[in-house]
Amino acid sequence: MAFTLLFVCLSFLPIISSYLLSYGGAVDNVLPPPLLGNTEFDIPALYVFGDSYVDAGNNNFIPTKSRANYFPYGIDFGGAPTGRATNGRTVVDFIAHVTGLPFPPPMLGMSKAGRKKTLTGVNYGSAGSGILHSPPIAEQLFGHVLSFEEQVSLFKNTIMDLKDQFDCAESFGFYLSKSLFFIHIGSNDLGLFWDLGRQSIGVEKYPKLLSEELSKQLQALYQLGARKFFVNNVSPLGCLPFNINKVKPKTPCFEELNRRISTYNLLLPGLLADLESSLPESKFILGDLFKLFEDVYASPRTYGFRNIKDSCCIDVNRNGTGPCAPNLEPCLDRETHVFFDPFHISERMHFIWARTSLKSWASKM
Numbered sequence: 001m002a003f004t005l006l007f008v009c010l011s012f013l014p015i016i017s018s019y020l021l022s023y024g025g026a027v028d029n030v031l032p033p034p035l036l037g038n039t040e041f042d043i044p045a046l047y048v049f050g051d052s053y054v055d056a057g058n059n060n061f062i063p064t065k066s067r068a069n070y071f072p073y074g075i076d077f078g079g080a081p082t083g084r085a086t087n088g089r090t091v092v093d094f095i096a097h098v099t100g101l102p103f104p105p106p107m108l109g110m111s112k113a114g115r116k117k118t119l120t121g122v123n124y125g126s127a128g129s130g131i132l133h134s135p136p137i138a139e140q141l142f143g144h145v146l147s148f149e150e151q152v153s154l155f156k157n158t159i160m161d162l163k164d165q166f167d168c169a170e171s172f173g174f175y176l177s178k179s180l181f182f183i184h185i186g187s188n189d190l191g192l193f194w195d196l197g198r199q200s201i202g203v204e205k206y207p208k209l210l211s212e213e214l215s216k217q218l219q220a221l222y223q224l225g226a227r228k229f230f231v232n233n234v235s236p237l238g239c240l241p242f243n244i245n246k247v248k249p250k251t252p253c254f255e256e257l258n259r260r261i262s263t264y265n266l267l268l269p270g271l272l273a274d275l276e277s278s279l280p281e282s283k284f285i286l287g288d289l290f291k292l293f294e295d296v297y298a299s300p301r302t303y304g305f306r307n308i309k310d311s312c313c314i315d316v317n318r319n320g321t322g323p324c325a326p327n328l329e330p331c332l333d334r335e336t337h338v339f340f341d342p343f344h345i346s347e348r349m350h351f352i353w354a355r356t357s358l359k360s361w362a363s364k365m
């Protein structure tokens with residue numbers, strides 16, 4: 001397909017050579033070569049959608065309390081809080097780095113000029129968001145955040161902004177078709193919104209509803225030109241320090257929540273396979289984050305962890321149930337903690353997630 005486009009669209013040439021330059025430096029010291037072999041990732045741009053596990057600062061620009069823009073967040077990100085709900089870089093920062101791209105900037109923090117010329121990807125993630133819109137109680141408690149649908153709608157603005165960079169629809173289409181769409185959404189729907197007013201939907205219907213809405217938004221992205229999707233499932237949130245400390249389950253994790261999550265996760269492989277077979281030229285890869293957590297919990301030392309259940313930072317409630325308290329020094333052994341705060345993973349866990357994602361992406365391309 002690439003070669004037929006060459007003949008109809010001359011502006012295609014300068015664009016492809018710029019990706020060739022950017023993917024040249026594919027694998028470097030961030031992820032040591034033996035882990036990824038000689039894989040080269042030919043991705044011109046990384047577009048990111050999701051919640052606090054990927055938000056890089058969008059929530060700093062909207063009136064919400066769901067923000068990680070103060071110390072100790074960012075302590076390992078050059079010491080500067082950015083809005084990332086972790087101590088350092090996130091999974092998408094690592095993926096961008098390995099694919100030779102800059103960290104995708106938060107859309108809402110970009111200037112008008114930046115939005116028109118940034119061809120390497122954008123981050124639409126919004127902490128506290130879900131596949132569904134926040135229920136009214138969550139809006140009252142935390143303020144408005146960008147639901148998946150709103151994030152997709154912002155991507156539509158990006159499409160309008162970038163159109164002028166391309167001389168013809170084919171070259172723009174080719175660029176979008178090579179770009180990676182990384183999605184981490186659903187955790188708040190299952191772990192938070194359920195308890196804040198969505199129980200009326202019914203425990204049997206809820207996972208199905210979530211998967212249908214997810215599918216709708218993935219199709220909307222496809223209609224806008226996205227072709228390569230990496231869709232993460234939901235991690236075992238019943239094992240978050242928050243749930244362990246709040247629910248105080250007799251088992252190591254709060255299993256009722258993990259079961260609800262598994263029910264949803266079980267729907268994803270079929271959903272993604274159906275989308276891939278019905279949408280021409282598409283690729284939908286499942287990121288099995290639930291399984292990665294299981295592997296980490298089964299043998300933490302293999303992954304370099306010594307603590308799989310405690311928050312590294314001191315939280316506002318002092319009992320492991322709130323976000324980090326501002327301006328208190330977090331633990332020193334951040335590299336060996338799975339969690340940085342009671343809800344969010346450490347940079348080290350983000351790194352492992354990125355490594356696993358890239359491996360599974362490389363094996364399925």
Ligand SMILES: *[C@@H]1O[C@H](CO)[C@@H](O)[C@H](O)[C@H]1NC(C)=O
Binds near residue numbers: 245319321
């Ligand atoms: C944790 O502390 C907060 C604030 O003091 C309190 O409201 C909450 O009930 C405590 N939770 C548990 C499980 O101890």
